[in-house]
Amino acid sequence: MEQLKQLSIFSENKPGRLTKITKVLAEEGVNILAINIASSDGFGVIRFIVDKCELAAQKLRQKGFTVSLNEVMAIELVDRPGGLFEVSALLSKKKINIENAYVLILGSRKKAFLIVDVNEIEKAKKLLKHENLRFFTVKKRGESKTVQGEKNDLE
């Protein structure tokens, strides 16, 4: 399973921060695939899945932002009632605790992925290795190119 990295940016909770961050991403031609914002009384962490995460992290750091990169999993959700239930039931059976989760949707709603941020990613990956799951990843060459379509994106 190739690594999928999530970009986290520390931000004070005040107007204009998201604009400043996304402006940097836009200028660098970084495509945002999913976003999630968690806030707690005065500050927040803005998370992105992007096509060129290393480049995005580097540019944001240069602009003075406080950035962290960590590996997450993106598990495909089957597009029918019970899709999320099946995945979460499996995770719970394997005793994988979810720190944070959000959804990534590709190609005009053809495919949806649950982005799962867990404490022990290596252990979780091992536990899910032989399950019948499909994961989303950004191909290495995607670092210099935007993702073309889901065909290339899946393992």
Place this chain on the structure above:
Amino acid sequence: MFWQKDIEMISRRALEELQLKRLKQTVRQAYKNIPFYKEHFSKLHIQPKDITSLKDIRKLPFTTREDLREYYPFGMLAVTKEQVVRLHTSSGTTGKPKAIFFTKKDVDRAAELIARCLIMTGVAKGDVLQNMMTYGLFTGALVMHYGAEKVGVLVIPAGPGNTKRQIALMQDFKTTTLHITPSYALYLATVMQNEGLDPQKDFSLRRAYLGSEPYSEETRKKIEKFFHIDVYNSYGLSEMNGPGVAFECREKNGMHLWEDNFIMEVIDPDTGETKPDGEKGELVLTTLYREAMPILRYRTRDITRILPGKCKCGRTHRRISRIIGRTDDMIIVRGVNIFPQQIERVLMGVKAVAQNYQIVLESYDQMTVRVEIVKELFDGKVDHLVNLRNEITEKIRSEILVRPKVELLEPGTLPVSEGKAIRVIDKRTL
């Protein structure tokens, strides 16, 4: 090493004899030449001849900052205008400044005290001192400058600010010694770090003298560790010559106050009662060896304590602790007296926050402490940030007994200072 070994190692008994002799002279000089003192002596029904022992100093009136302002510009001068060769002023945020005059001898005596301090901390000929205090009306830089020249070191009169040029000077002239404010030292560290400079490899620094604003022991350690140097506390105030009143020796355990030049007392700021050695209170100083401006029992507004016991270095002049706060800086929240340095001390002990901080007072029962997180320690987890905030809140609460609101800020949000830092923003109105 000693500059004036006989006087620095003088026996307590001989020192007290010298103090009494000089105190009597000072009192006579003040009474005779300064109407302000004559008036106050009459009000208290005392005369110079009533001073027969050191303890009698308690009979003398206090001199306050407001007195110096009121008698500005020449009212506190004990000699003729022709005899003074230098003027310094110390400005307050409001009202008139204070004028401090020096005769030629006063300039030389202030330099002697600095020379003692420099030699005491291991400075020798060949050292290069970069003086990063403000030159001008402020005493900080000039008094240090004259003392350093007396010792025979090379002085770079850099003044504060223009950090890149400071760094270039330090590299080009192999500066060994810095005279700098604590907040500027912290800023200098940040700039060096950002420029990718190694304080140990790229510089020849050996020591720094930090003064003019109170700071914590944790800050000293942080600066010592970053620059790989020894940091010595320096205490002084313009009204008492400027720097060189009290200074740390290599033991770095309290500052020797030059008792042949000053008599120190520590008092309760509310009642004026003298406190015994070891107890905290306001430092009160009487000049013993000044021509132009003898000052009796000056209320410094600095909170400290006299450290009991002898110092290992052998100097007999008693030590004061680092300045714990100023009676001016003291803030009152929910009826509790708080010094910003207490909060600084807590923050220095928390790894994940940077040096810069700000205290915002919006009401009399709520205090907000704003701190910047350290970029490198951010791992993207909200719960870690929440824990960090709770940890800081709890640590501050246990230090000052008031629960603050803690705000975590992005690095670089708070203004950086190149001089005295503004740490407290008081938005309260009476």
